[in-house]
Amino acid sequence: MTFRPRLSICLATLGLALHLGAAHAETPAPEREWNHATSLMGEPKYEKGFERFDYVNPDAPKGGTLRMSEEGTFDTFNPVLAKGDTAVGLSLVFDTLMKASEEEVSTSYGLIAEGVSFPDDISEATFLIREEARFADGEPITPEDVIFSFESYKAHNPLQASYYAHVTSAEKTGDREVTFTFDQKNNKELPQILGQLTVVPKHWWEGKNDKGEARDISKTTLEPVMGSGPYEISYSDPGKTIRYKLRDDYWAKDLNVNVGQNNFGEISYIYFVDANVELEAFRAGTTDFRQENSSSRWATAYDFPAVKSGEVIREEIENPLRATGIMQAMAPNMRREKFQDERVRRALNYAFDFESLNHNLAYDGLNRIDSYFWGTELASSGLPDGREKEILEEFKDRVPEEVFTTPYENPVGGNAQKMRANLREALNLFKQAGYELQGRKLVNTATGEQFELEVLLQSASFERSVLPYINDLKKIGIDAKIRTVDTAQYTNRVRSFDYDIIWVVWAQSLNPGNEQYNYWGSQSVDVQGSRNYVGISDPVIDELIPRIVFAKDRDELIATTRALDRVLLAHHYVVPLFYSKAVKIAYRDTLAHPKELPYYGLGFPDAWWSKEAED
Structure with a gap:
């Protein structure tokens, strides 16, 4: 999960265009040319086999707790539906086919997919799933999971249906291959936005819960959902609190796009019905990080003792708005x-x-x-x-x-x-x-x-x-x-x-x-x-x-x-x-981030860590 300014829409779903990465993936299928990255603005910065993103700390300690807050409520853990109030932070539980770099514009590298291939006329795009990709229960991620995810989003989420309107079908074309077919040619962004697809486990959603009841991806649910991402839901009090725990067995924890990231041992969110009460909770030390959207509050409400003593650090950072x-x-x-x-x-x-x-x-x-x-x-x-x-x-x-x-x-x-x-x-x-x-x-x-x-x-x-x-x-x-x-x-x-x-x-x-x-x-x-x-x-x-x-x-x-x-x-x-021209953030000195933040983001919470874990 990458922090973005609080906008009514998630920037990760914005349309992006595509320029082919020149490098090939590690395991090419015989008749396809696999690209390890996609980018609009020239060539991808990182070549095949890169070690990590430059903006992360590869030695960041793992552990500690990040306490966050949110205004409102939640009543579902279903990541697909456009109904109900989805719990904040749910993206921590899931992986996407590709992962964006915060120091490049419209550039993504392989996560679940180790490569993507498409013809010159961009009439289709094929993703090659990593052999080692696994869900939290150890089951491999398959083409069937990717197809199920794509079809579920199109069927149950109007925004995603519009986003993928020109993707007419998804089919299995190899043991680890999924091919998406387009109804128009030369739409350069389609392979890129398909890389943003969140993959959910078909077998889990078609199974039964602990009560023996059949799950239904077309309905809201407060059953902790399973994904393939770095965290799992460890506790929830519906509408009030949710906690995510770092998985020791996360399949991609050592993958280059994840090195130096996913560092907090636990990330928790507490919900408030009032923004002023939410601020007071931060002032009282109940939460660790806050993005302030009110210039008035920023000017007048951050003179409390913890700020004066340096226990709370304030920063104004332009990075997230440079490409927005x-x-x-x-x-x-x-x-x-x-x-x-x-x-x-x-x-x-x-x-x-x-x-x-x-x-x-x-x-x-x-x-x-x-x-x-x-x-x-x-x-x-x-x-x-x-x-x-x-x-x-x-x-x-x-x-x-x-x-x-x-x-x-x-x-x-x-x-x-x-x-x-x-x-x-x-x-x-x-x-x-x-x-x-x-x-x-x-x-x-x-x-x-x-x-x-x-x-x-x-x-x-x-x-x-x-x-x-x-x-x-x-x-x-x-x-x-x-x-x-x-x-x-x-x-x-x-x-x-x-x-x-x-x-x-x-x-x-x-x-x-x-x-x-x-x-x-x-x-x-x-x-x-x-x-x-x-x-x-x-x-x-x-x-x-x-x-x-x-x-x-x-x-x-x-x-x-x-x-x-x-x-x-x-x-x-x-x-x-x-x-505002800058994002205003305040956080406790128990948190740390790399000296140089990514040019187009905060790297939060992915590349941040807890100083408590250093002990």
Whole structure:
């Protein structure tokens, strides 16, 4: 399990593109050329037979305990389903076909699979399973397990079904070979994202539990699941606590991609229903590590004695965000008629006073987001030129004119005068959309109904950032409310698109691909569980997405992605929020990490260790 910033989506499932590794695996099948690694950005750094990743400490001691926390609850250990609240840390129990390197972009090396092979037209991909690969019960990992895992994810997880939409079949083509067939050629990312497939044991899921009851992978379960990964579930109190124990018999503990990693003897998680209580538990010494997402708390709540004495260490680290584009936003649900008018959505942005919020609540520690790929070279800026402009001109009559004439900028607030002007412009836009202010109510001139909206939140910790926005919306006659619900209810409502507006984060890799269909493609609008939270269905966007997926080279990918970014912005689908340029972490001095962290990550918890284990 590799630590990532807390985003609403796991970055490991982002679409990545592919460049072939030049090296061959140790045991090639006669008619295939096996590649030990896949990478987009040039050749893989490590050649066949490398000893370890450079960013790990090969002498890191094994043992000790890492105590973590999580907000919310959990009610299932099933890693496949897109229902229920899956326990945090469950990836510790499972392995994937390939394992990503945190010091390279879009680069993976063999884990369960010792090699991958595919023809020049990338019409299929075959993975060669390591002969020594084993599940925790000692049973070998077989092609049947890989096929079962793939088919289960496609059948029971809408996000994964979309992710692997162009993978039509998986079949056993050798004693240790699985071949995936594609319905399109030259989609460079398909072999790469298949390498991210989590493999579950077919025989376990088709067996019976201790009560003699048949297991069912289509249902939630609180029975400790079995995998092939470095840890096993040793204890759980449903919804409250879960502990993972390092397995002494882990089959891949000495594999090069694991050397110097999986060092903690035990990793435990305790759940809290309130973010402030979770922070207090850390301050009291109940937990060991914390990522702080609030700039306000970071500035004011970390002056307790343990920080002053050096017992708790604070760091701000840019590494995890170097290869991540961020769009954090208020997302109106266009499946509801009132948000379908672009002028309404644009007006909602005029009512958001980022500058005051940043100063008053975040101590000027945040940056306003102005791109769906914010923070990366994929973000559009200024006016389009060069190849980006050429691409957009193909759609000149089908995109807003401002794409070519006006650089995207968010409204600027920060004082009473600016906000009065912004709110006047918001009212003007609402008027153009058929609303008018009658007394203190903004009403639809056709129906006489007041404009209402509800912001659905999953944590009370978001309320302090949303309340000023709600108050400004009320100033222009909108009946605006906040509704904060428990994790289970929030998850169910979001999956079924039962909301007006939600606070959401879309995370982007430097190599966007198939996930874009799931984010903004028309095909995902009615798919429950998709991440097309806004309900975007636009023919130009639908045409741009496959051009990103099949971009012939890096320059074409960048130009097309910037064009997509510009079209998304011009339609004012969301109210862009804010983010920080660095990940803020605090941890007890009983933890240690390599002196040089991986360039694109924290290496947490994989490459960290407990000083207590050094004794």
